[in-house]
Amino acid sequence: MSQIAEHLKQVEARISRAASDAGRPSGEIALLAVSKTKPLDAIVEAFEHGQRRFGESYAQEAAAKIDALRQDSRFDAIEWHFIGPLQSNKSRLVAERFDWVQSVDRSKLVERLQQQRPADMPALNVCLQINISGESSKSGMTEAAIFELAAEVAACDRLCLRGLMAIPEHTDDLTRLGEQMARMQQLFTRLKADYPQIDTLSMGMTEDLEPAIHHGSTMVRVGTAIFGARDYS
Known part of the structure; x- marks a missing residue:
């Protein structure tokens, strides 16, 4: 069995135990394989072992990968998620190629994605990114801003509001980590009461997927534990 295939099995076992x-x-928890900076061969290998959801963070790099893979109709089955900070001047690359954007955090980005999403494509699935830890180094909106932006997304016919995304603090303080994740779970529940189509709480990565699942995550974003810390070539 290949290394990536073995890693996928190990991550799936962790999800199942958690x-x-x-x-x-x-079955309530989806695995998003974070393939940013990884070569096409690694994505193809994961795909051949059953992985269908992939997350990318750099618009130009991702667009090149998607365009290359779509030369082969087999890879039309991939569900592409943009999960990194998105500059407004790169939004068209994402609007025209991705199935999901998990990092929406401001009105200008909502407007551009709505304008640039092709009319013949399904609505672009959107998660609002919350800076739940309040760290200045992280993207995302404040908790107070969620409901106004959610209403803006919900009013767009080419966007579909699906939920929330967060990157909690990287810390060994499990109490502080749990508090941040619990707040995300509460925000998700509140938002879902207003928008019944919401079904996604994207939270948890290689290091903290277990507490994220404990606090209601429905999608974990895992890169290192699948592809390793270095590029496969």
């Missing part, structure tokens, strides 16, 4: 410990069915 879901069981949280009293949740593992």
Whole structure:
């Protein structure tokens, strides 16, 4: 078995154990393979072993990968998620290629994605990114700004509001980490009460997927544990 295939099995086992410990069915949690900076061969290998959701953070790099893979109709089955900070001048690259954008955090970006999403494509799925830790180094809006921006997205016919995304603090203080994740879970529940189509709480990565699942995450974004810290070539 290839290294990536083995890593996928290990991550899926972690998700299953965490879901069981949280009293949740593992089918409630989707695995997003974070393939940013990884070569096409690594994506193809993961795809051949059943992975279908991939996350990218750099618009130009991602556009080149998507365009290359779409030369082969097999890869039309991939669900592409943009998960990095998105500059307004790069928004068209994403609007025309991706299925999801998880890093929407301001009105200008909502307007551009709505304008640039091709009319013949399905609505672009959107998660609002929350800076739940309040760290200046991280993207995302404040908790107070969520509901106004959610209303803006919901009013767009070429966008579909699907949920929230966050990158909690990287810390060994499990109490502080748990508090941030619990706040995200509460915000998700509140937003879902207003918008029943919402179904995605994207939270948890290689280091913290277990507590994220405990706090209601429905999608974990895993890169290192699948592809390793270095590029496969």
